[in-house]
Amino acid sequence: MxxxxxxxxxxxxxxxxxxxxxxxxxxxxxxxxxxxxxxxxxxxxxxxxxxxxxxxxxxxxxxxxxxxxxxxxxxxxxVILNEKIEINSTIFRYLKSIQSEDIIPFGIAFPDSQLLYSPKLMQTLGQRAKHRLSYEQMPSLPPGNLDLRKLIAQRYCMQGIPTDPSDIVITSGGLDALNLSLQTLTKPGDYILLQETVFYGAWQATEHLGLKVITIPVHPEHGLDLDAFKNAITHYPIKVCLLMLNSQNPIGFTVSDAIKLQLAKLLQEHQIYLIEDDVYEELYFGHKKPLSMKYFDQQNRVLHCSSFSKTLGAGFRVGWVYAGKFSESIQHLQLMSTLSVNSFIQNALAEYLSHRYYEKHLKTLRNTLKRLKNQYYQYLIKNLPDNCQVHYYPSGYFLWITLPAYIDGNRVYHHMLEHKVSIAPGSLFYRSEKIPHHIRINCSFELNDKTQNALDLLTQYIAHYESNP
Ligand SMILES: Cc1ncc(COP(=O)(O)O)c(C=O)c1O
Missing domain, CATH: 1.10.10.10 (Winged helix-like DNA-binding domain superfamily/Winged helix DNA-binding domain)
Incomplete structure (x- = not known):
């Protein structure tokens, strides 16, 4: 600062x-x-x-x-102004610290890889590898593999969002989609609006691009605080906001359609662009997939970013942005950075998605995540002290825990790491002068002796800390 x-x-x-x-x-x-x-x-x-x-x-x-x-x-x-963001080094140190294979990875951002990389997809990759054409051809230049874009466009259409493959740009994962969108819509020194507690990649992107960040609090009931949003956009010259409204990382809430509709009206009235981070869009537990803001977007003000990292495998590094009229400028930026996304993987994903395998895989993945999240939640509410709050939302695979205000999430992280267990401390997700008294747990790992031991250690440490502040 x-x-x-x-x-x-x-x-x-x-x-x-x-x-x-x-x-x-x-x-x-x-x-x-x-x-x-x-x-x-x-x-x-x-x-x-x-x-x-x-x-x-x-x-x-x-x-x-x-x-x-x-x-x-x-x-x-x-509404808080954060002028100089310096978080990248902290994130770098954190990610390095939890990388070792012998660490129980409750701190990582991806689902257990056992649940991804579906056997059918691996089979498709193997078959494709035999056809030399699929990797010897010219690298697939921006906007990326046409078949893959057609299939992604179809998925939008199925949700009632008219989409042409030319609206879609394939990117190197969701983070690349967010960064390219931000780069297209902002210049250094611009104001951008974020939720107070957000995925650290959003903070890193604003640091990288030299943006001034206005944050609004998370609404305890609705997730998005519309009053704070209105106040922020009337008091600051905000042209772009970056929000997560479905299965928000790290907290987990999904904003209702009614609030999304009001937000869309405000964006329209105030001529503000929204970069929507929706990488968990497929991981809902109910019967109906939550709508994205793109559904409510009448004026092409929403750049919808998503990826296959949370459903098929983070290692593929394939994501996309529904860029619409910004497709060209995003492709220009790609030509100066990543050039293209791995064409072999794009081919294989297009082949895989053209069958019904993906839907089946998603169904199994959702059911497993739902079962595991419920198990972890039940365990945590039973074993954590009463003054800890475990926030449960029916989607995704994170549990966000509010500890008593005097318990420092960073200390919990360091203690657990000494015992070869990672957790994500709240300080990765918000900037605060106060003690960062939150932690995020990834609960996509089957409960076995090792994971159960790790959870026991965590709850015992917090109970000990709570009674010896
Ligand atoms: C909210 C959110 N957005 C974006 C990303 C980046 O996704 P990808 O791995 O596809 O770049 C992540 C990954 O953790 C995430 O949690």
Whole structure:
């Protein structure tokens, strides 16, 4: 964090606690520099930041004054500006730390590989490998294999989303789809809106592209807080938001159709683009696949990103973006980076998806994940202290756990790692001054002696920590 951000944040806390009355004059720049120990320029930057947030205003030659609008202060409590994101090194260290094969991988982001890589797909890959044409031909250039794009387009059509194969660009996984979409729609210094607690790849992408991030809180009931969303887009010049609305990682919620519809209207009214991260779209437990925002999109404002990483195998690195009118610009960016996605794998996936194997595989995968998630949930609510909250949502394979506020998720992670068990600490998913008191557990692994032992260790450690804070 920059010094000016630090100072702006502590001044914001003072403002929120009511230290200054509406229209009261704030200490002058010089006074503030003396009391805070920061330089004049730092103080000036901090004041300007608070002014941009509408918390204070300036009068020429007179100085800075408190806003008279109490609503702005309420908004400031929920909508947060993060100017300089520095998370990539933390994620890098974390991912390296959990890589070893002898670690029980409750911290990883992919389902147990035993559940992916379906035998039929492996058979298709083997057969394709014998046809030299499938890998000797020219690399499949952007936008990617036409057959595969046709099949993906068909899946959108089945959900009531009219789609042409030319709307789809095949990418190197979902993360590439998100990065390319962001790169297409933003330039460094632009404002982007994220949920407060999100998949760390979103933070990394904003760091990489030098974006200013506005976060809105997660609504405890609806997942997406529409009021905070409205406040954020009216107070900041936001042109793009990146949201997960189905089986959100890490928390797990799925936003209702009613809220999605309202969100679509707001995007339209305020001319905002949405990059929708929907990589868990197939992992629902109910009878009906949740709709994506693309369904509600009348004006081509949604770039829908998804991938086969969570359903067929992360190792294939095949994803896509429903890019619509942005297809060309995304392909241009691809030509300067990955050039093309592995053509052999694309061919094999197209062949596999053209049969009914995929639907059967998805059905089995969903049933297994549902069974495992229920088992882990039952175990955790029985064995964790009562003041821990395990958030259960009927989709995906993550359980998000809120620990008592004094239990540091990072300490739980380090302790478990010493015992060769990984978990994902909350600090990977949000930026907070407070103790990051959350953890995420991947519950896609069958319960056997090893995984059961690992869960016992985890619950015992948390119980011990809870009674010896
Ligand atoms: C929410 C979310 N989006 C995107 C990705 C990246 O997917 P892929 O492996 O296809 O790049 C992940 C992977 O963990 C994810 O959890």
């Amino acid at each position: 920059y010094k000016s951000e630090q100072l702006a944040l502590s001044l914001k806390h003072l403002i929120e606690s009511g230290v200054w009355k509406p229209n009261e004059k704030l200490p002058s720049l010089r006074q503030q520099a003396e009391t805070s120990g920061f330089s004049l320029i730092t103080v000036m930057n901090a004041y300007q930041e608070l002014e941009a947030q509408g918390l204070i205003y300036s009068k020429e030659k007179l100085g800075y004054f408190m806003t008279e609008d109490p609503n702005t202060i309420k908004i400031a409590k929920t």
